[in-house]
Structure formats: structure tokens, C-alpha cells
Amino acid sequence: MPPSATADETPLRRKLMDAALELFDERTWDGTNVPEIAARAGVAVGTIYRYFPNKQALGEAVFTEAKAAFADAVVTDAVRAADPVTAIGLVWHHQVAFALAYPQAFSFLEHQVHGSYLRPQAYEVVHRLDAELVEILRAAQAAGAVRAGDPQVLLSMAFGAFVGVTKHSRASGVPLGEYDLEGVREAVMSLIGLTGPGSPDAA
């Protein structure tokens, strides 16, 4: 999986998290059973319990790691240092790059409901990322570069639009990379009403 792994990394723990992520993405947490995870990771069932106290903890670890990796990938120091408009372009770029590099992590995180196994504290990463992105949008609004309105809603729409495309990619079986992602970017920039320099790759 992506970097930002927790400290106590181990080859087996890594294999377990990867196998679990794959299966949770395919079948959801509730729909996956522990022996399957062990089988996919190529270890015995008992081994799982040397690394995680129970299935719920494994679920939380997988979710938290994936979400943290996404957050770290999307909001980099460069994003924090940039002006709002540039930041938005960077964020978009990073988000797409993450979804391309880790499609399973992305769809596990964004196409499912996670209430059954996450304790409230697991949402901290989510909220922190949310807050940072909302702040960027707010700043962009203040600069008159982005449409008015609740920036949280703006964010939900923009991100939702992209998630919509990844859902379609997953349902159709066509890899995200084969879509016209530049077209998607332009449409979403229209959605948020962004004017000015859009693509970070632009000259």
C-alpha cells in the first residue's frame, strides 16, 4: 500500500493489510471473513491474530492507513504553501494520481459505508483532510476565484463528481486511466466556478 504506513510495519502485517484491503474493497468488511483474508495473504488464520486483536481492529487499520495515505498524498507541503487556485489544481492532480495508483484503496474508501466497524476516532483523519480542503476552497472564494456558497458543499460536489467517475470505471470494468481525465478536470473546475490557471501541468 501507499506510504505513511504505521510504525510497526512487518512483511506479514503488510501482506495482511493488502489482502484485507483487496477483499474489503471487493466484498465490504461485513462480507469478508477472516479465513479468506488469511488465504489471500498466504498465511494461517491464527497469524492474523498476532498482528491484530480482532477483525474490527484489522478493518480500522486498513481504513485508517488508506485514508491517511490519501490525505498525505493529496495535501502535501507544496499544497499548503501554494496560493488557493494553484492549491486546488495540485489537490485535483494528486487525487487523480492516487485513484490511478491505488484504485482499490480509493474505491474501498469512497464507494462504501464504514459505520459498522469504525470507532469515532477513526474519522479523525477524514475530518482533518476535510477541514484542510474546505479551508483552501474558502480562501479561493475569498479571492473571488471560486463560486460562492458553502465551501463544504462545494467540496462534496467536486469530490463526488470524481467519485462518480471512479464508480463508473469500477462498474464498467474500464480502468480509470482510459477515461478523458482532462475533460473531467475541466468539468469539475466549471462546477466550482474556478477561473484562472487550472491544470498544474499547464504551461
Add this chain to the structure above:
Amino acid sequence: MPPSATADETPLRRKLMDAALELFDERTWDGTNVPEIAARAGVAVGTIYRYFPNKQALGEAVFTEAKAAFADAVVTDAVRAADPVTAIGLVWHHQVAFALAYPQAFSFLEHQVHGSYLRPQAYEVVHRLDAELVEILRAAQAAGAVRAGDPQVLLSMAFGAFVGVTKHSRASGVPLGEYDLEGVREAVMSLIGLTGPGSPDAA
């Protein structure tokens, strides 16, 4: 639930479908157990099996009914009769009305992954609705009223943007009705690049 219910309606069957929808929305199909459904419906466990051969069939019935109700609500005869641009406005309006009237059905349908209990044929409604909406977008593109690009992707983005808002509503606990839905509509119309008469309520 919404109209378009299957022929063999019965008060108890109705109560079971409603209770099941609520729980599937809260906890997913895999995360809900049969006694809970019975309890919520106020009947004994065995009663469920007088109306559905098994839990999977109940899941399919709930999903299919909700999706069909959504499809019927969104693509009405008026939509089919209208010109593309008007049709888009109507569709948007209907979709929002459905999400406001049946928030649980909407989030059950759109915030989850349903692979574990639906047989392929259950997706027929999904595909039919999809095809109709794509056709409307295609016609609008032909008329030069909507941004170019794969209409399927355009649809995924536009619908995804709205789903993003409903997700946020659900996560925050703020009812969808308290959001600035007119603002959302305008943003999404910009997303698809729609020009011309937008809101069906507009003078």
C-alpha cells in the same frame, strides 16, 4: 416506500420491506441480521420467511423496488416528451425530490456497494435508467446545449456531485432540505455546461 410497489403487496410485506430498507441503509445488507429486521418490523422471525424465501431475496426485493421507484420518479412521461434541455431540468428536479422524500432509499441505493446479494438481473433497472439518462444528455450535446465528452461520464459526474452532497448531509446529520439546493443545481449545470433555460421552476 415509494409507489411502483410490486403487485403482491401486503401490509406485513410492506412493513418488512420498510424495516429492511432502514436497516440495510444503516448497516448494509451484510451487516444486518434477520432477527433485527423482524424486530424493527414488529413481527416474528418466521414471518419474514412467509414473504421472502431467504434474506438474499429480501435484499433483492428492497433494492429492486427502491431503484425502480427512483427510476419511475426521475424519468416520467413528461421527461420523455420534453426537449433535452427541459428534460435535464426535470430530471434534476425529480431526483432531488426523491432524495428529499426518501432519504433512506436514496442513500441505501447510492452510498453502498451491492454486489454480495444481487443477482445480475437485479441490475437491469439500473442499466435501463442509465441508458435513458445518457440518451437525454447525448441529445442535449447534439443540440449544442451541453459540454462535449462521453455522456456516460458526464452523467456519472453530475449524479456523483449530487450524491456527494447527500453523503455529506447524511454524515453531518443535517437534512438535505436545509442545504442550498438551488446553488447545487446551478453548480451541476455548470459542470455539464448547460446553457439556456435551467430551472423548470424558472419563469
Add this chain to the structure above:
Amino acid sequence: MPPSATADETPLRRKLMDAALELFDERTWDGTNVPEIAARAGVAVGTIYRYFPNKQALGEAVFTEAKAAFADAVVTDAVRAADPVTAIGLVWHHQVAFALAYPQAFSFLEHQVHGSYLRPQAYEVVHRLDAELVEILRAAQAAGAVRAGDPQVLLSMAFGAFVGVTKHSRASGVPLGEYDLEGVREAVMSLIGLTGPGSPDAA
């Protein structure tokens, strides 16, 4: 079913006993469920409980009636009045006639184990019939007309031989009537070592 029905006969009770006998013969008592019996009898489930307090009582009634009918058919007054050798011939004849007339009752009674639903008192008919037949054999032995040895064992063998034929008939699907029953009789008479006038139909 055969005569000797219990006093409180009723058309519905009769249909229920007949349907139950058929099903118990096909699937055993444990393997038959109450709704099936109702369906076969053409009545509603609840009706069964107006005639029998529970499934076990129905089982006992069916078993007891069938066994009593068999006993009454086999040991008639004529048998009781006859000399041992003639009695044996008559008993054989009656037994075969019963198995031909009521194959389901016969195989239900003789091809199965009934321990799970009969209270000890239900075996009284069995023991009474047994005792009468054993007495006939003992008298025949005393007259030197039948092989020596425990008459109970002799009876078990002779009856078992016939049951063996009915089992084969049932397994092969060939009705008992198509077998060479006269040959069977002669063989069994040899088994018990009976000399003298054998067949009651003989000139």
C-alpha cells in the same frame, strides 16, 4: 384404510389418517412435516389439530390403526377355531392378502423403526398379535407339525422372510402381486418345517 377404525370416525379424520399413512410410508414420521400432510389430505394445517392434539398423536393413531387392522385381518375367528396347521395356512394367506390390499400400511409398519413417536402402550397391539401367533406355532410344534426351536424365533424368521420380499418389491417397484407368491409360501413352509396340508386354497 382397513376396517377396525376407531370409534370417532369422520370423513376428514379418515382423509388425514390416509394422507399421513402415505407420507409416513414414503418419508418416515420424522421426515414428514405437518403442512405436507394437510396438503395431501386437501385440508388446512389448522384442521389437523382439531382431530389430533399433535403430530405425535397422529403418528400413534396411524400406527395403531394400521397394526390393529393387520392383527384383525390376520388372526380371525376362523384362525382361532382352526387346528394349528390349518391356522398357519390361514394366517399366511391373510398376511399376504393384507400386504396386497394395503401395501403402504404394510411397509410403513414393517420396514421402519417407530421408536421416536410411539409411547410404550402403542406396542400393546404388536405384542398381542405376536403372542397369538407364537401360540399357534407352539401348538403346531406340540403336534409335531413344525420344526423345533424357539417359536418366537421361528415366527420372526417366517415373517421376516415375507417382509424381505415386500422390501424387494418396494425397492424394485414391482408390485407384490407380480411375484410368485405361491413359491414364497412353499419356501417359508419349508423354513418352519411345516408338513401336512399347506395351502388353504388346496383341494
Add this chain to the structure above:
Amino acid sequence: MPPSATADETPLRRKLMDAALELFDERTWDGTNVPEIAARAGVAVGTIYRYFPNKQALGEAVFTEAKAAFADAVVTDAVRAADPVTAIGLVWHHQVAFALAYPQAFSFLEHQVHGSYLRPQAYEVVHRLDAELVEILRAAQAAGAVRAGDPQVLLSMAFGAFVGVTKHSRASGVPLGEYDLEGVREAVMSLIGLTGPGSPDAA
């Protein structure tokens, strides 16, 4: 149980098969529930499902093993090599020895109806044994050593006579060994009309 056990033997699997045979004999397959089997075998319920996919498969395994053990015990190479008359004597001897050594297996196999849980293929052993024994009787008839008539019927009678004795033994609670089995043998030999050297133990 008897030898001829299937390859994948295991102490627990053995205990389960033994416990199941006992209970199926006492209460029939339909009348026995899974927790009882587990309790009798001294294991937890779940353990059963590590060795058998379901209750039906356990029933089939028990039936098939017992029947195969019986067939192997009865028709040995010595039987196949012997002349028909000697073979009949040996078969009789083996059958009695099996019933003495494994009374539960014998009565489970022969006092019950097994239709509810056996797939047709489970009857293959039954038919193979039957065919071999019928062939022996046919050869004996050809040699003029045994009564004329359908050899299948002759077999059913002879075996049925012995089964009749085991049924009585079971019902009365008197172990089979306390019966005059030599007398039983002689009677059955008369039944099939066997002349010539009877008992294999005879000088």
C-alpha cells in the same frame, strides 16, 4: 467401525462416524440432531463441519461405510473362489459374524428406510452386493443344490429371515449371540432348499 474405512481417516472423524451411527441406529437420520451427534462424539458442533459439509453428507458417509464394510465382510475372496454351495455357507457365516460384531451397523442398515438423505449413487454398494449374492444363488440353482425360483426373491427371503431375527433381538433386548443361531441357519437352509454340505464349520 469395521475396516474398509475411507482413506481420509482421522481420530475425530472416526469418533464422529461412530457416534452418528449409534444415534442414527437409535433414532434414524431424520430423528437425530447435529448437537446430539457432537455431544456423543465429545466434540463441539462446529467440529462436525470440519469433517462433513453437512448433515446429509455425514449420513451418506455413515451409510456407505457401513454397507461397504458389510459387503466386504460377506463376500470375501474365499467366497468368490468357492463352489456355490460352499459359498452360501460362507456368506451365511460372515453375515452372522458381522451382525454379532457390529449390531448397530447391521440394524441401522437393515431395519430402516434411508431414502431421505441418500443420493442414488449411495445405493451402488447395495446393488453390487446384491448382484454378487444373486449370482451365487443362481449358480447353486444351476447345480441343482437350491430350490428353483427367482434367485433375487430367494435372497430377499433368506436375508429377510435373518433380519427378522435381528429385529426380534433388538426389540427384546436379548443379544443376538444368545439365540440358537445354528437352528436359524438350518431353517434358512431349508428355506432355500439347500442340500449337501451346509455349515462351513462342519467336518
Add this chain to the structure above:
DNA sequence: TATGAATGAGAGTTCATTCAT
């Protein structure tokens, strides 16, 4: 009197978790 929808205890089965090896 007869019905059959409703019941819930108990059946068969699954699976997260433990622990002797």
C-alpha cells in the same frame, strides 16, 4: 367447523477467535 397467517423454539450451519503444537 375449518382456515392459514403468524409465531418462536429449535434445527442446521457459519465463522471470529483460541490455543496446543
Add this chain to the structure above:
DNA sequence: AATGAATGAACTCTCATTCAT
């Protein structure tokens, strides 16, 4: 440290029985 057979609570489903109609 890793294993996987064993466990038993909890699941899905069945069916004997009840009772309002």
C-alpha cells in the same frame, strides 16, 4: 513466530403449533 484444528456463540432458516377470523 506461525500454524490450523477445534470451539461455540450467533447466524439463517424450518416447522409444529396457535388463534383470530
